[in-house]
Amino acid sequence: MGSEHSLLVIRDHAAVGWTVRPCRERSIRTAIVSRGGGGAVPIVTIPARTLADRGVREEDAQPPRTARPAADSLDARPAAARAALDDLRTGRHDNQERNSTMNPPTVLVTGATGTVGSALIPALQAHGVTVRAMIRDPARPVPGVENVVADLADAAAVAAALDGVDAAFLNGPSTPDAAALQIGFADLAHAEGLPRLVLLSQYAANPDSAVRFLRWHAEVEAHVRGLGLDHTVLRPNLYLQSLRAFAGTIAQGWFGAPVGGAAVSVVDARDVADAAAVVLTGAGHTGAVYTLTGPRAVTHAEIAAALSSAAGRDIAFHDTSAAEFSAALAGLLPPWQLDGLVEDYAHYARGEAATVYTSVADLTGRPARDVADFARDHAALFTRS
Numbered sequence: 001m002g003s004e005h006s007l008l009v010i011r012d013h014a015a016v017g018w019t020v021r022p023c024r025e026r027s028i029r030t031a032i033v034s035r036g037g038g039g040a041v042p043i044v045t046i047p048a049r050t051l052a053d054r055g056v057r058e059e060d061a062q063p064p065r066t067a068r069p070a071a072d073s074l075d076a077r078p079a080a081a082r083a084a085l086d087d088l089r090t091g092r093h094d095n096q097e098r099n100s101t102m103n104p105p106t107v108l109v110t111g112a113t114g115t116v117g118s119a120l121i122p123a124l125q126a127h128g129v130t131v132r133a134m135i136r137d138p139a140r141p142v143p144g145v146e147n148v149v150a151d152l153a154d155a156a157a158v159a160a161a162l163d164g165v166d167a168a169f170l171n172g173p174s175t176p177d178a179a180a181l182q183i184g185f186a187d188l189a190h191a192e193g194l195p196r197l198v199l200l201s202q203y204a205a206n207p208d209s210a211v212r213f214l215r216w217h218a219e220v221e222a223h224v225r226g227l228g229l230d231h232t233v234l235r236p237n238l239y240l241q242s243l244r245a246f247a248g249t250i251a252q253g254w255f256g257a258p259v260g261g262a263a264v265s266v267v268d269a270r271d272v273a274d275a276a277a278v279v280l281t282g283a284g285h286t287g288a289v290y291t292l293t294g295p296r297a298v299t300h301a302e303i304a305a306a307l308s309s310a311a312g313r314d315i316a317f318h319d320t321s322a323a324e325f326s327a328a329l330a331g332l333l334p335p336w337q338l339d340g341l342v343e344d345y346a347h348y349a350r351g352e353a354a355t356v357y358t359s360v361a362d363l364t365g366r367p368a369r370d371v372a373d374f375a376r377d378h379a380a381l382f383t384r385s
């Protein structure tokens with residue numbers, strides 16, 4: 001398509017085919033696709049390039065005469081989704097202008113399908129904001145919210161995802177280029193005039209750390225600080241949800257890791273999400289760095305005891321050597337990730353992740369979840385099948 005216009009695409013489930021029309025002057029072409037279905041209607045924003053890959057053709061840019069007008073189909077959408085559509089239709093992406101309206105603020109959630117992201121979406125909804133979930137697979141939209149399809153490596157799609165949002169949650173992926181991807185996102189956010197960025201980092205992020213992931217997080221934190229963007233950093237400790245990776249051997253009554261008897265102030269990812277929701281929606285957190293932990297530091301043997309108690313059967317913790325751990329996971333994880341995981345566990349084993357912080361309670365106004373709460377709520381995962 002030769003014009004400089006973006007495209008607004010509405011899939012009207014009462015009509016056949018796509019309704020495609022220009023929506024604003026911008027070199028980045030985006031599209032909004034709403035899917036049929038009762039109740040909450042997921043809205044998916046897709047870069048035009050992706051649409052082309054999926055068979056939307058140039059000729060489709062002319063609205064089919066038989067299709068209902070786009071405005072009709074908007075009437076069936078939730079109010080927040082209509083507002084998002086209206087913004088794109090009018091080309092408005094000035095955040096102050098948005099804030100001066102009665103529309104609830106819009107928060108972009110990256111990693112929306114991930115451990116924290118998936119818990120953050122309902123937490124944000126409880127705060128009354130409009131959620132825009134950034135996803136990679138348009139076939140798997142997050143129900144009940146606006147979805148935008150973007151890979152962090154796709155600058156045009158990320159810029160479109162950021163358009164008009166009032167705050168964004170940046171959750172880096174577990175990939176070797178995680179730092180570069182997050183820095184790219186932050187640069188685009190800065191260029192787009194994003195009013196607030198909440199960055200998910202990690203406990204003990206440090207440029208001199210022996211753990212590569214902590215060095216990468218420190219690099220991203222430093223870059224974001226240097227941009228002068230309104231931002232807040234969250235540094236969670238090891239998620240209790242990481243135990244789900246051990247479900248296979250836990251089903252056999254044990255799990256192992258090279259951590260010895262060291263205590264770790266593990267945190268429930270739901271608390272990370274709840275804290276993030278507070279920071280994304282409330283004032284007074286600019287420039288803050290919050291380290292997020294559980295209410296106490298526990299050894300892996302104590303974690304095993306909590307799982308045993310919740311599952312009603314014995315689950316043992318086996319301390320392993322780093323070599324045994326690596327050998328067991330070789331072939332399951334790429335070398336960079338396996339080596340990074342071994343570095344992570346060595347850091348835990350040295351007792352470097354045992355300090356308890358009160359940030360979760362301070363931010364949310366209630367105590368952080370304990371390992372016993374996690375074990376109780378996830379007992380089904382750890383019950384022998």
Ligand SMILES: NC(=O)c1ccc[n+]([C@@H]2O[C@H](COP(=O)([O-])OP(=O)(O)OC[C@H]3O[C@@H](n4cnc5c(N)ncnc54)[C@H](OP(=O)(O)O)[C@@H]3O)[C@@H](O)[C@H]2O)c1
Pocket residue numbers: 110111112113114115116117135136137150151152153171172173174175178181200201202203213236237238239240242
């Ligand atoms: N795990 C822990 O205990 C822990 C503790 C502290 C901090 N952290 C930090 O948390 C972050 C997330 O790690 P995690 O293991 O918990 O992963 P996760 O958030 O559960 O999953 C990664 C998420 O990122 C998305 N994603 C992956 N590659 C992407 C890309 N190129 N562009 C856009 N989105 C992409 C995935 O989407 P798809 O569904 O499309 O794959 C998924 O939603 C990391 O920075 C990690 O260091 C983790």
